[in-house]
Amino acid sequence: MFSQPLTTLPTRLNAEAAGGPGELEGLPEWDFSALYAAPDDEKLTADLDWLAGETKGFRSDYEGQLAEKSPDALATCIQRYEGIQTVMGRVMSYAGLRYYQNTTDPQRAKFMSDMQDRITAISADLVFFSLEMNRIEDERYTMLIDQSAELRRYKPVLDRMRAMKPYQLSDELEQFLHDQSVVGAAAWNRLFDETMAGLEFEVSGEMLPLEATLNLLTDTDRAKREAATHALIAVFREHLPLFARITNTLAKEKEIEDRWRKLPTPQASRHLSNHVEPEVVQALRDAVVAAYPRLSHRYYALKAKWLGLDTMQVWDRNAPLPTADDRVIGWDEAKDTVLDAYAGFDPKMAELAEPFFTEGWIDAPVKPGKAPGAFAHPTVTDAHPFVMLNYLGKQRDVMTLAHELGHGVHQRLAAKQGELLSSTPLTLAETASVFGEMLTFKKLLAQTTEPEKRKALIASKVEDMINTVVRQIAFYDFEVKLHDARRQGELTPDDINAIWMSVQAESLGPVFEFVEGYETFWSYIPHFIHSPFYVYAYAFGDGLVNALYAVYEEGDPEFREKYFAMLEAGGSKHHKELLAPFGLDASDPKFWDKGLSVIEGLIDELEAMEA
Template identity: 30%
Template sequence: MKKTWKLDDILPIGQFGNLYREIENDLEKMRKYVGELKPDISKEKFKEILEFSEEEEEKMARLGGLPGLMEAVNQKDAEAKLLKSKVENLALRWSEVGIKMSLWIKGKRKPKLDDKNAKRIFGVITDLEYGLKRSRLLAKYSLPEHEENIIVNKDVNGMGVLEELREMISAEMEYEIEIDGKKKLIKTQSELLALVYDPRDEVRRVAYQALLLKQKENLPKFFAIYQAVIKDWNYEMKLRGYKSAIAVRNLANDIPDEAVEELLGSCSKNRGIFQEYFIWKAMELGKEKLERSDVYAPIVKKEKKYTIEETKELVLGSLSQFSDKFYKFGKELIEGQQIDWMPKTDKRSGAFCATISPKIKPYIMLNFTGKQRDVSTLAHEAGHGIHSMYAAGHYPSTQNASLPLAETASTLAEMILFEEILLREKDGEIRKAMLSDKMADAYATVCRQNYFILFEKEAHKKVPQGLRAEDLSDLYFKNLKDQFGESVLVSPNFRYEWSYISHIFASPFYCYAYNFGELLSLGLYARYKKDPKIWRGRIERILEVGGSKNPNEMLRSVGIDIRRPGFFQESFDIIAGWQKQLTKI
C-alpha cells in the first residue's frame, strides 16, 4: 500500500505551465465580461458570466492546490515554493478583475446595480443565490476598489509571507530530549507532540519542556509575527467598520454574534465538568494533583498500537454504521491515493483535509504513529472529506460549509468510531481508559479551543495598546489558570504555549469552529441515536447543503436553534454523562 498521496488528479506537474497560460489567457475574457455588467443585463448573460467565473475558480484551485499540498509534506520544497509564488502573482492579477465584479454585485461600482435588478438576476443560478444576496448585504463593509486591491496585495505579499515564515521557523526546530539517561534528537514537532500521550510521566514532562523551551527561545520572532497579525486584523476591522475583532469572523461564518457569545459563555460555565475529570484522573494516576503535562496521559501503562490496515478497517467499519453513502465516500478516500500518512522531516505538523474542487476527491494529510488517537484523527479528517463529497453537486464557491458547520461530519465520524471501538472492547479497564481519553479529547476540542478564543479576544484588545512578549505570555498564563482552576498544577513555562497555536496566527478566531462543531455534532448525534430513521436523513441534508444556504436557517429547518439559550447545555450534559460513567467503572 502506498503511504503517500497521488496529486495527478489535481494536476500533473508537467501540465502546470499549460494550465497557468490558459488561466492567464482567460483573464482577458473576464475583463470583457466585467465590462458588460450593467443594471439591465439579461439573465442569460449574467448566468454566462457567473458560470465562467466559477470555472476559473476551479482552475485556480487546482493550480494553487498542487504546490500547496507539495509544500505541506516538504516545507523546504523549492519547486513547490516557486509554483506557489507564480500562482499568487496570477491570483493577484485575477483579484483586480474579481474585485470589480464583486463591487458591482454589491452596488458599489458604476453602473450601479439597483435592488430591483439585483433581485431580478440573482436567482439565475439557484446554487449561487444565497452567496450573491449575502454579498450585497455585507456591502457596507467593502472599501473603494483601489483600497480593496491594496489589501489583497498586502495579504499575499505581507501577511501571507509572515505566515510562511512562522511555519518555516517551526519546521526547522529540532528537539533534544533525555530519557533514562539517553539523549535523543527529535526532528519534527509532530513526533515530539506524540510523546505528550506517552504513559511515562518523565517522557511527557520532557516533551513539553523541550517544546516550550524552543518556543521561549524563539519568542521574540513569534511575538513580532503575532503583533503584526493582530494589528493588521484590527486596522482592517476599523477600516471596514466592523464592531469588534471577533465580529469579522462571525460575519464570515454567517453566525450571529449572540450565538457565538452563547457558545463561549456556555463553554466557560461548564469548565467544571473537565476540572472534575482532571481531579478524577489524578486519583487514577496516583497523584495528589494533576500536572499540565498529565492532561493527555493514558490511565493504562500499555497503549495499543494500530497498523495502517487495522486503522483503515476500524474507521471504515464505523462509517458503515451510519449510512451506505457515508461509508462509500469514506472508502473512496481511505482506499484511494488521497492520503499522505507518515511523519517525515520538514513535513507540516498535525493533520488536515484539503478540498480542491467538487470534481476532485479531497486529500488528507496525517502524521500517523499508530496510536489510538491517530485512528480518531483519520476518522475526523475523513469526515471532512465525506462532507465535501456530499456537497460535490454544488459550484466551487458553494461546496464548502461555513466554519462551524464544517466540523459536523468530522465530529460525527469520530463519535461513531468511538462507540464502535468501545462496543468491541470487553476489558473493563481498557473501556475505562478509552472513556478517559474521550474526556481528554472533549477537553481539547471544546474547553481548550474556547479558551484560545477568550485569549484572542483579550490579545486583540491589549496588543494594539502596546504590550511586551512577556506581558502577552502573562495574559495566556492567567487564561490557563482560569481554565484549570485548582484541578491542575500548571508550570510557568506553559505561559509560552500560545506561540505554537497555529490558528491564532493564520486564522484569528477560527478555533470556535471546533467547540461549536463538536457541541453541535454531539447534539445531532444524540438526536440520531434516539431516532435514527429521521435524523440520519436530516444530518445528510445538512452535509449536502455545503455553503449554499445560511447555516442558522439550515439548522432551524431541521429543528435546531443555535440562538436558543441553553442549546449548547444539552451537549455538555452528554459530556458530563461520560464523566459520571467513568466514576462508576
C-alpha cells in the first residue's frame, strides 16, 4: 500500500495528440528539494535506516496480535503504519521521478532499482498487517470500528483492504509474492520503459525519439504524417518479438496469481482496487460500444469530408483541420490560459495551481531519455505533487497541461486526508483532470468567434473526447480479449496483432483503411504493461465529468463548494457518496448515456456548421 513507484505509474500518453517542434526556451524542470537534495542526501540515508528499524519494531509489536487489540491500540497501530508508508513513498517517489527524467541514464536506473530493492526488503516486515487485518472476524471488525472514532476515519481504506479477503493466499505465499516482485512485473516494466526510451525512428533522414515521432502524426503535412507512421511501423516490427515476450510474460504472471487467488476475471483485481462494481464498468463499456456509430464513426466520416478524402488512413486520425491554429504556443501563454480558466471557475483553483509554475513542480521540456507522455504524481502528503509533460507548444499540449494540473490540484486538496486516505481510486482520479480540460476548452471557445476557428476548436475537443472515451474503451476490450486468449496459451505477435485490429476496426469505423503494419501499434502503449485494465478509468472520468459539468452549467449555486468537497475527500468515500450531492449515480446505466450525449451534441453542432 505504499506510494506507487513511478515505474508502475500510468502516464497520460499525449502522443498522437501533441504538436511538432518549436523554439521553446526556458521550460521549467523539477526541483526535488521537497523530497531529497540528492541521491547521497544524509536525510535519505537516515530515512532508510529509520524504516529498517521501524518496520522491524512494528512487526515485533503487532504480528499475531491485531485481532486481540483494543480499538484505541489498533488505531495507534494504523497510525504507525501510515507513518511508515509516508517515508517509503517519499523514497520511491524521489527515485522514480529522477528515473523518469532520463530512463536511459545508467546511474538513475541503478539508483531506482537499488531503492526498489531496499524498500521491498524493508516492507517485507509489513506483509503480515493486511493479512491479519483481513482475518479479523466481521463481527469483531464492526465492533472495533463502532467503538473508535479514529478507526472509523480509516474505515474506507480498511474496507478496500478487506475486499481482498476472499482472495487472500497463505502468509508464506503472500510473503513470496512480495519478495519476488522486484524480479517479476517490476523488472519487465523497467525493460519496457528503457527499451521505449532508447528507440529511434528515421523520418526523412532525421533520427527522432518516440515522442517527437508520434508528434508528427498531428503535422499539417500529410506526407510527414505518413512518413512518421511508416517509421513507427518499421521500428515496432523490429522490436515486436520483445514486446510480445513482455506482454505474454506479464499476462501469464497475472493469470497465475489470479488463479491462485481465485479471482473471477483478469480485470477483477482492478475493479477491487478502484472500489467500483464490475457491473458499473460493464455498463460504461456497453454504453460506449453501443455509441460507436453515433460518435467515432460519425465524426471521422465528417472529418474525412473536411480533409477531402473518401477514406482515411491511420495517419489522418489526428490530423489538424485545415483551419486549425498551428502556431507554437509559448509557455507563458499556456500558463496564463490554464490559470485564467481555473480562476474563472474559482480563484481558489488557480491559487492551488500557481505553485506548480513557480516552485519547480513541473518538468516540461522534451529531453533525450525522458519518458513519453505526461503524468501528475502525488508523491507523499507532507510534500507536494510533481507534474511531468513533454511540452511542444501545440494547443493540445495546453490541454494536457490543464489536465495534469487538474490532477495536481486534486492531489493537493486530498492530501489533508493523510497518506492512507488521500489516494483516490482511478475511477475518480480523472475527475479533476478532465474537469480542468473542460474549463480550459470552454474558456477558449468563448473567446473564439470566427466560425472556421470555432469549428476547429470544437473538432479538437471532440477528438480529445473520442481519444479519452472511445479509444480507451477499445483499449479495455483489447486487454480483455488479450488476457482471455493468453489463458489458452502463448500468443504469437500475429495473435496479438489480430486482437488489436479487431477492436480498432470496430471502434474507428468504416471510413478508415489500415495500412499494413498498423497492427503493431499496441506495442508502445505503456498502460498495458504498467497497469492492466487501467484505461477504462479515462472513459469513466470523462463520462462522469460531462455529467458533472452539465450540473455546473445548470447553475447550482452550491456547485463549487460541493466540487471542492469532493476533491478534498480523496479516497475517503465511495463514488456513490461523492456523486450524490450532485444528484448523480454512476451505477445507473442511463448515467453514461448522459455523458456520451455531450460528445454527441458537439458532433451535432459540427454537422450543423456544414448545413
